[in-house]
Amino acid sequence: MARMHTRRRGSSGSDKPVADDPPEWSDVDSDAVENRIVELAEQGHSPSEIGLKLRDEGVQGTPVPNVQLATGKKVTEVLEGHDASADLPEDLRNLMERAVGLREHMAANPNDAQNKRALQNTEAKVRRLADYYRGDALDADFQYTYEHAQELL
Template sequence: MARMHTRRRGSSGSDRPVADEPPEWSDVDADEIEARVVELAEQGHDPSVIGLTLRDEGVKGVPVPNVKLATGKKVTEILEENDAKPEIPEDLYKLMERAVRLRNHADENGQDYQNKRALQNTESKIRRLVNYYRGDELDEEFKYTYDAAVKLLE
């Protein structure tokens, strides 16, 4: 798929091997994995960081290569069941963080036109994501503004 704000194609990369069941060497109980996911969420980690932590550190020293294969649920589904789901989706949150950072930089450096363009592109992506999530993940009345983003990020 092509990139949103350039004429170039997307970058290629390797794919994860197709697997139907977790590997034999990772025999961690699904309940232990779910407990660890909730514990990491309570510490303030995002779902992507939780997945990386489980892959690297694991549960009781045993790595978990794929949470969905081991438990049958995605990390966000586990968080939803245990009422530990973040207020706004992670991708939207990260884009808002970036937009606030770019806006602060633009205020200090008025001649940085590349930054202004990056801010326009980022806010465009945010508006598209808000339209996508409106009603399901976000309120119907939610509208992106810089002030609303600053409030949400505090």
């Protein structure tokens, strides 16, 4: 399958091994994991950062290799259950941050044609992703604009 904005083909990625049960060495309580997730979210960490911190630091000194195996829910589902979820989905927020940064770069460097193309591609991705989330995670009347993105971020 070709990449979205180039004519090159992408390289295949690796898959996580299929597992139904958490490993024996990781015997953490699901309530403790959920409390740690909410605590990290209140500190301002995104769901992917929370997963990395749980993998590296763990809960009470025991690493959590997979939150879904330990709790039966994904990190975002745990956050929604505790009313600690973010106002924007993480992938949309990251793309909007990139688009705002590229727009600021283009204001300072108007002749940078390569980054002008990167800005066009990034804003196209933001619009497609907003179409996907519109009505569920976003308001039905959400429209991406640079000014609106600056306000949200």
